[in-house]
Amino acid sequence: MTTPLICLVIVAVMPYIYAGIGVYYRSRLPGGVDNKHPRQQITQLQGPGTRVYAAQQNAWEALAIFTVAMLVVHLRQAPEPQVSLFAELFVAARVTHGFFYIKNWDVFRSLAFATGLVCVISMLWISW
Structure with a gap:
């Protein structure tokens, strides 16, 4: 199950990537990055900066x-080719979801979210 595990690592790293992008927007606020009160500073963001943290x-x-x-896929020993396809599609959906979120393209963001959800449901269905 190499491909699904690689996908899991990618999905696990994504929130940290968004956090890094968020630091850029926080650094543009008056006084720069406030590392003592980062959550308070996030409330001062507007536009793309706010959406980065939402993403x-x-x-x-x-x-x-x-x-x-x-975990279910692994424990149930689901067929790897099918799981890999849905895991890769999930990663693609999540990457585009974040992009659409930051750009404020709400309809596309919702479609990307739905695609990711269908991928997860499909993996669980395959494992059934």
Whole structure:
């Protein structure tokens, strides 16, 4: 199950990538990055900066459900070719979801979210 595990690592790293992007937007605020009160500083962000942090929170949520799916897939010894396809599609959906979130393309973001959800459900169905 190499490909699904690689996908799990990618999904696990994504919230940290968004956090790094968020630091860029925080650094543009008056006074720069406030590392003593980062959550308070996030409330001062507007536009893309706010959406980056929302994408980060959503990435954490997606990691939880994807991790559960990977655990079920592994324990049930689901067929790797099918699982790999849905895991790769999930990663693609999550990458585009974050991009669409930051760009404020809400309809595309929702479609990317739905695609990722269908991928997780499909992996669980295959494992059934």
